[in-house]
Amino acid sequence: MNIFSIIEEIEKVDPEFQDRISPRRDAIKNITSFGSKVAVAALPFALGALFKKAYGQTTVGDVNGTLNFALKLEYLEAAFYNTALNTPGLIPAADLAAFQTIAAHENAHVSFLKAVLGSAAVTQTSQGTAGVYDWTAGGTLPNYFATKDYTTFLIVANAFEDTGVRAYKGQAPFIIGNQTVLTAALNIHSVEARHASHIRTIRRKAGNGTTPKSWITGANDTGFAGIAANYAGEDNTMQGGVDVSALINPVTGAKFSASACTEAFDEPLTYAQVLPLVQPFGVK
Structure with missing residues (x-):
């Protein structure tokens, strides 16, 4: 060590x-x-x-700031899935139950964070335009809800979930002094990771192919260049000062591939990195 x-x-x-x-x-x-x-x-x-x-000296204000940041992201995700479920013809019947479950999780996360924050919680109506988000991210994405474009919806869902996982990881150090809050945040983090993996599986099944994998490979592996920034740093092969790509696989006797190295480790995103990714949708 x-x-x-x-x-x-x-x-x-x-x-x-x-x-x-x-x-x-x-x-x-x-x-x-x-x-x-x-x-x-x-x-x-x-x-x-x-x-x-x-x-241990993390102030209540610091913890509240971190939790409100998480709440803003959860507001976004919950509204995203709620909108999808209220868009007839968007989600195929075979996938509907999965997205109903994911939506329920995101809404539960919102309710939990609001309960923890109490009067310090930011309001949902403070986000977007009176609480209404721009799902085209300022026109950079097609209006997939209006056109019932399930493929694009899945790509955006993929990006939201992967980004959420990395955002929670990036905020963990700032609440490490509050074990109760840290435990709850890590519990949410692992569920977001399951969402990301499942949505990737749905995408793979929908395309009848082998991509995307259920985990992130290298940098942007979504096949959509417009969300490359969400995956910045995921091609990192340095972990704990060790170049994992230089290590030998004990099974094959060869060095680990770059893909295997990046798949085996996830990278955090800081607040400063996440905010520009979600601001175009209306997160403030």
């Missing part, structure tokens, strides 16, 4: 991490100077204490 590599990875999603832990670096160095067995045994406790101290 290379804790400094771990810290480098955390810095990617929390640029202020070095400032948070600077008074505690000597403690880490002291631990790593002990005998190997003692150091290995102590590392989990040291890291736990480090993170608790580094993030």
